[in-house]
Amino acid sequence: MSFPLLTATAAVPALGAIATAAVPAARRTVAKWLALLVSVATLALAVIVLVRFEPKGERYQLTESHSWIKDFGVRYELGVDGIGVALIALTALLIPFIIAAGWNDADPQETGTASDSSVAAGRWRPTQGFFALILMVEAMVILSFEATDVFLFYILFEAMLIPMYFLIGGFGDRAHAGSDENAAAQRSYAAVKFLLYNLVGGLIMLAAVIGLYVVAGNFSLVEIAEARASGDLNMATNTERLLFLGFFFAFAVKAPLWPLHTWLPNAMGEATAPVAVLITAVVDKVGTFAMLRFCLGLFPEASKWATPVILVLALISIVYGALLAVGQRDIKRLVAYASISHFGFIILGIFAMTSQGQSGATLYMVNHGISTAALMLVAGFLISRRGSRLIADYGGVQKVAPVLAGTFLVGSLATLSLPGLAPFVSEFLVLVGTFARYPVVGIIATIGIVLGALYSLVLYQRTMTGPVKQEVSAMPDLKVRELAVVAPLIALLLFLGVYPKPVTDLVNPAVGHTMSDVQKKDPKPEAEAAK
Secondary structure (H helix, E strand, O other): OOOOHHHHHHHHHHHHHHHHHOOOOOOHHHHHHHHHHHHHHHHHHHHHHHHHOOOOOOOOEEEEEEEEEHHHOEEEEEEEOHHHHHHHHHHHHHHHHHHHHOOOOOOHHHHOOOOHHHHHOOOOOHHHHHHHHHHHHHHHHHHHHHEOEHHHHHHHHHHOHHHHHHHHHHOEOOOOOOOHHHHHHHHHHHHHHHHHHHHHHHHHHHHHHHHHHHHHOOOEHHHHHHHHHHOOOOOOHHHHHHHHHHHHHHHHHHOOOOOOOOHHHHHHHHEOHHHHHHHHHHHOHHHHHHHHHHHHHHOHHHHHHHHHHHHHHHHHHHHHHHHHHHOOOEHHHHHHHHHHHHHHHHHHHHHOOOHHHHHHHHHHHHHHHHHHHHHHHHHHHHHHHHOOOEHHHOOOHHHHOHHHHHHHHHHHHHHOOOOOOHHHHHHHHHHHHHHHHOHHHHHHHOHHHHHHHHHHHHHHHHHHOOOOOHHHOOOOOOOHHHHHHHHHHHHHHHHHHHOOHHHHHHHHHHHHHHHHHOOOOOOOOHHHHOO
16 A cells, blocks of 8 residues: 555644644743644655656546545545645645744733733643644645545535634734724634635535535545546536535635625734735635636536626626725735735636636636735734834835835735736736637736736835834844745745746646536637638
């Protein structure tokens, strides 16, 4: 029996979460280092998965399959394609930076939730819990990218909400205007809203999962695809559309797609900066990934039927998210609305039904994760120094903290998809792929680019340039730990901006399989079609 590499990639952070939570309360530093080492070990395993995966080989590789709930045909079934491998690598890459950035975010003497004496007595261990929850989310997200059993995926899809709920509600942003009671109430509201929105989507998906089992007789993604290809499984048109809607609704909440997006600004605004990155750069990618793997893979005809409406919703997300980002006064909420706009581009690329669009959407998932992590983590360092999330409370920071301002500028430029930085390539591919099949949609989507330049540059101008405000005159520059977090992310943005080939070579064959599922071919260029 071969080594279960995919299982190990998820088991290491899961076991690490348990070990981190078990560290004695007074040993906070031990818990931090343990969590960081576990995340690095997980990254090493993800690299092994990346190396062993052959992009031009079988569609699903490194597969594992074991009986789980035999009476219901549920199996513990794993396998990865190029898209899954890329997102596993992204997740494993970001978690060490998230942990390092949040090194002091849950220390009890800083949060004021417990005294040093209670920590010494072993009655309170917020630090251990904070890092254990992050590792548990990592384990569930990685396993969700690997699951090829629909029921197993559903369990993971729902279970990851629990640690995220506690991370948002229990470890909120300290830079909150108002009293501690008001801050706690806002955190609680954001956490409950996050949980309710996603639970409703999950319950609707559960009904669709049960319906799929009734129709197909099993939960295996591979077996269902084979049955469809051989003609052994023929879903009635209305049945397929209803099942598609059940799955898509849950994924649209997670993504988040307008008008199911309203939980995200609250959650990102009230969470710590590292947890905000965990939400939008890691967890939300499960929604867009699932659209590719499950919606298009299981329900190809229904996906084509729903495409016009989904494209309209994606366009609204692009423009609406960007417009609201322009008007924001809160730095973190601005990044949240910018992410809603970016997710609109990702969904637009997926449902453009072209290889360029879907390759661009997958690349966008990776690049958005890196660029959002860079911008939000630097913003978190900035906010922790000033104690305020309001843009108006800053000014002239580049004169007193030039390294911080420089990294913030690169993150802002990546957010507006400046040529030479990674998001530009993915956004360009999405627009090219969309314009090839839906030119009017592609033209309207470019409005998001213009607005993206506006909110990104205005954010930098108002916070970093101009006269130095008295409150920031003594602001220290980035420390060694903070620079170690941000510098590799900026290096990746530059590398993938000029050489995205490693990622595109990885995902293009998987995109080809998805295009085959929906029986779509790329439109011929007009010059070629005219011959």
